[in-house]
Amino acid sequence: xxxxxxxxxxxxxxxxxxxxxxxxxxxxxxxxxxxxxxxxxxxxxxxxxxxxxxxxxxxxxxxxxxxxxxxxxxxxxxxxxxxxxxxxxxxxxxxxxxxxxxxxxxxxxxxxxxxxxxxxxxxxxxxxxxxxxxxxxxxxxxxxxxxxxxxxxxxxxxxxxxxxxxxxxxxxxxxxxxxxxxxxxxxxxxxxxxxxxxxxx
Numbered sequence: 001x002x003x004x005x006x007x008x009x010x011x012x013x014x015x016x017x018x019x020x021x022x023x024x025x026x027x028x029x030x031x032x033x034x035x036x037x038x039x040x041x042x043x044x045x046x047x048x049x050x051x052x053x054x055x056x057x058x059x060x061x062x063x064x065x066x067x068x069x070x071x072x073x074x075x076x077x078x079x080x081x082x083x084x085x086x087x088x089x090x091x092x093x094x095x096x097x098x099x100x101x102x103x104x105x106x107x108x109x110x111x112x113x114x115x116x117x118x119x120x121x122x123x124x125x126x127x128x129x130x131x132x133x134x135x136x137x138x139x140x141x142x143x144x145x146x147x148x149x150x151x152x153x154x155x156x157x158x159x160x161x162x163x164x165x166x167x168x169x170x171x172x173x174x175x176x177x178x179x180x181x182x183x184x185x186x187x188x189x190x191x192x193x194x195x196x197x198x199x200x201x
Contacts (some may be wrong), residue, residue, distance in 0.1 A: 114152025
């Protein structure tokens with residue numbers, strides 16, 4: 001069986017945070033095909049990654065945090081334009097300027113929730129995790145950590161509409177059994193927390 005091979009990349013839209021590209025490739029039976037790819041990388045970065053000249057770097061961190069004082073999991077509810085609604089999520093954010101994971105986690109946790117990182121307990125053992133590879137090459141590091149402090153909206157950016165929740169195991173069970181809008185990553189962590197509690201961390 002032949003491997004698919006990318007032949008050409010053509011920009012369809014390029015913005016500060018995301019680009020949309022028409023990717024021309026050959027499939028396993030040597031037919032010329034096209035695929036639309038959303039990415040946080042520039043055309044030049046994407047070409048270098050596809051050619052093997054550059055390693056694909058992690059785009060963002062996703063944070064599963066246990067609040068130390070309450071023994072509760074940190075969850076946010078954020079307004080998301082594509083669904084025109086609020087959705088339960090884990091705190092998360094882009095890695096800025098090749099910063100290390102601990103700094104990215106600490107910065108995003110503080111910005112979105114007002115909470116302070118105490119320790120990183122575990123980062124997913126795989127190199128990176130992909131969120132929706134049929135549409136985008138966006139990858140994340142999944143980080144388990146402990147935090148503390150008071151919830152605050154003081155550090156939110158202008159475009160961020162976020163409510164922070166500290167959820168018990170019982171709260172987690174109720175949310176996953178209700179008809180709530182939940183990000184898939186948050187849903188899976190809520191399920192595990194509902195069963196394992198603080199042992200998850």
